[in-house]
Amino acid sequence: MKVILLQDIKSVGKKGDIVEASDGYARNFLLPKKMAKEASAANVNQAKKDQETAAHRAAQKKDEATVLAAQIEKVTVKLKVRVGENGKMFGSVASKDVAEALIKQTQLEGVDRRKIELKTPVKGLGVYTAVAKLHPEIAAEFKVEIEAE
Numbered sequence: 001m002k003v004i005l006l007q008d009i010k011s012v013g014k015k016g017d018i019v020e021a022s023d024g025y026a027r028n029f030l031l032p033k034k035m036a037k038e039a040s041a042a043n044v045n046q047a048k049k050d051q052e053t054a055a056h057r058a059a060q061k062k063d064e065a066t067v068l069a070a071q072i073e074k075v076t077v078k079l080k081v082r083v084g085e086n087g088k089m090f091g092s093v094a095s096k097d098v099a100e101a102l103i104k105q106t107q108l109e110g111v112d113r114r115k116i117e118l119k120t121p122v123k124g125l126g127v128y129t130a131v132a133k134l135h136p137e138i139a140a141e142f143k144v145e146i147e148a149e
Contacts, residue, residue, distance in 0.1 A: 001039075002018060002020055003021050003030055003038060004016070004017070004036060004037050004044065009030075016054070018047060062135055062137065066138055069139070071108060072108065072111070075105070076144075076145055077105055079098070081125075081147070087124065089124060089146075092121075093144075096113060099114075110134070112134075115132060115133040126145075128143070129143060129144070130142055
C-alpha cells in the first residue's frame with residue numbers, strides 16, 4: 001500500500017515522502033497513529049505541492065543566509081575586557097559574549113547566538129577569528145578584536 005508520511009519515521013522515510021508499506025503496517029500502525037495518510041490522487045498532488053513550497057522556502061533561507069554572511073564578513077567586533085597589571089585578562093571571553101557583541105554592534109537579525117564559535121580560545125588581547133554558522137551550507141568568518149578596558 002502506498003502512503004504519504006506525515007512525519008519522519010526511522011527506517012521508513014522522511015516527512016512528505018511517498019513510500020510503499022505493507023498493508024498491515026499501514027492500516028494497523030501508520031494510519032491510526034496519524035503518521036501517514038493514504039496515497040490517493042488528491043493526497044499525492046497535495047504532497048507534491050507541499051514539497052515544492054518547502055524547496056522554495058529552503059532556497060529563500062539559503063539566499064538570506066548568503067546575504068547575511070556577506071554582511072557579517074565585513075564586520076570586526078570589538079570587545080573590551082578588564083586586564084590586570086601584567087596584561088592578563090580577568091575571566092574569559094566566550095562565544096556567547098562575542099555573539100551578544102556582534103548583535104549589539106551590527107543590529108543584524110537572523111544571527112543565532114548558539115551558532116557562533118571561536119576558532120581559537122581567547123587567552124589575551126589581540127585579534128581572533130570567529131565563525132557564524134548561518135545555514136548548514138553557509139558559514140561566515142569575522143574578526144573579534146579584544147581590547148583592554
